[in-house]
Amino acid sequence: MKEKRKSYSANLKLEAINYAKKTNNHAAAQKFNVDYTQVSRWRKKEEAIKNARKTSHRVGSGSLSLYPLAEELLKEWIMNCCLRGIAVISKDAKCRMTSLLTQEFRLLYPDAVHNFKASDRWLDRFMNRFDFSLRRRTKTSQKLPKDLDEKVTAFHEFINNLQIIIKSFKKCGLSNALDDDEIEYDIVLEDGNKENKEIIATAKTHNAEVTERNHLIGINERELHEFYFYVAEAKIMLMIFKFENVTNAKYCLLCINNYYPCIC
Template sequence: MAAMDVVSAPLTLELLPTDTLLLILSFLDYQDLINCCYVSRRLHQLASHDPLWRRHCKKYWLISEEEKAQKNQCWKSLFIDTYSDVGRYIDHYAAIKKAWADLRKYLEPRPPQMALSLQDKMSAKRKSYSVEYKKGIVEDSRGKNLTAFCKEKKLDLRMVRKWRAEYDNLSQQVDEGNAKKRKCGSGRQPLFPELEDIICEWIADRRAKALAVRRADIQAFALAMAPQLEISPEEFKASQHWLDGFLQRYELSLRSTTLFKLEDTEVIKRALAFKSFVDGIDFSKYQLSNMIAMDETAVFMGQGSQTTVDHRGASSIYIPSTGYESARVTCILAIRLDGKKAPPLIITKGKNDKVECVSGIYVLETEKVWCTQAVIRKWVDLMLPLVLRGGQRGLLVWDSASTHRAKDIKNFLAERRIDQIMIPAGMTAYLQALDVAINKPFKDHLRMEINDYIENSMERNQHRNFVKPSLQEVVTWVKNSWDKITDSCVANALRAGYMDRKCSFKESSIAGHERLGPMVLQEMESQEIQAGIQGLESYDDVPEEDDMTVFE
């Protein structure tokens, strides 16, 4: 009876073993495989399994193993590239290609002129020649029989004669640096240039206002403007083919948004303002052990990278998914200005809401796995307790995150006699000690720990899926990675963040930056000279003539 009372978990598609799912996917058509790529990350990886696309390449495009080896591509890439060219004929392409192959086989023992004439008339695409190539052909053809030369190079006689007549223009284009381009004005001209100019101005205006412009937006605007220019819907449909040509003609492309970035002048201004603020602090009222720099970083439990080194032309590149790529904890790292590392604090999901010490690492369970104000308070009490400081003031160096700038946190720090140095917004990559010199090596060590665990220690459940790592395993990863951060690495971080008072600002990370460093140092020297000139102008302590004593 006890065995009958056990309720088994419902079997879902995600719980099936990998081999079973690959067998199921092998019965799907290419459209269904593409749809599976949008279901989940695991199905995307499995639906991209290269042997699945081998069958479709041979079924629809009749691509042989020899053709694949020549193109040095995987089966999925071959299918996608071929579909982008002749996808509209996918239902008939195999029959046409087979008929063409049979025709060529039939013509092989016959006179070659028959096959060559058919091949020339049925060429799929016109060739495009660069300006440099045309100029070289004209120079090579001088002093030679032009007809024989064109046959040798497999070029059209009239085309080469035209290049000869335009030799001066071709030379001018090469001298102007357009050797790799076609002749100016060549190629198919737009059917509605006035409309395209209006669209281009509209795109520039929207981007100047930092508004998004998508392909569908361009098509909608083009269709709305066409009637105003007396262009009928039958003449212009704003198709995808037209849109591709329009973007190419105006050198436009669909771009991803970039992270917030400051202008160079603003970076220099904020860097020198930070230097001035730090120089104005009286560090003698703090003990080195009571000054601490901190930063938060996320720790993900998956393999992270989906790239790997493999042989060229390999038919399948497969990295198994653990199913926990999005699972994460937050880790607070900190170093003291005396060059010592503080124990990390791991923030994980849970309801305990108490700080526990596990293997020398602090662990805090919270409902939200990130750094909230409550977490900041607990961390400050751990790192800079007022009792151990003996009433002396503390100093905290961190970035200008919204949690750090909150009024409640400022009042909390003031009550505990803790001052703060806040890195200016957008400057953490240049001025925050941990972000400059510690976070990357820490994450590199952490990635190696996680990969080693996945390779050697990760277990599977009854459904052959990976079991989520335990909290103890995560603590071990963080501890081992943090132990590998050397004292010299901490010293470099303090110097790079201008927190080592024995080093000058010229040794900081921003001053040593390849592009921004010279500009920062130049502006710093200019300000020092300007301050010296103002000091001379305000100095008025020259004695009067009557007060001067002359010794003979």
């Protein structure tokens, strides 16, 4: 079985180097339980080990960026993209960094045109410096809400009620009237009994060939609280009414074409 490779901190390497200077490489290797050739390699890289962090296990780790201003601008660009909901992949970051060094910072970093390589290793260091991370697809899905069943039931009820309203307007012929004509709705409030207020929605049908016609839709209800209307993509006007403290609330629509009550 192959022996697992060991790693040593910069502080331990310096201790081994200093001990080897006082004695020799074999004595240092025996004291620190490493191979003497390893001590010899450490002595050749003494300056690099001194400049590294004391707790680092790799020579060159923790070094500063060679192009700090360009990377700072790249960081701002990535954050702006995230705020606007634009996904940034590794290839985009590499291309953007190359563009910055060859255009905006060409005079400041003239050697970057030939020396900089947008490699995966550079990208990893850049992401570590600015605490960036890549989003990856996982096999674990998001947790479902606790009230999932209630929300699904409420959504199904909403769809069923919406279909009933759409079918009721189709019976009135309202959908045919709205196919080619432009409809304007004016809400007119009339004074009346407090217990029985009337809201009249006046629909004006405009047609270039036919004279202007006024049609009325009358709605009589007790304590009618809110009046909503929505225009669907199929050009069917959906009127949804909310009632407060009213039991068995019903509404009656007068057909636009013949003024007869619509029985839905």
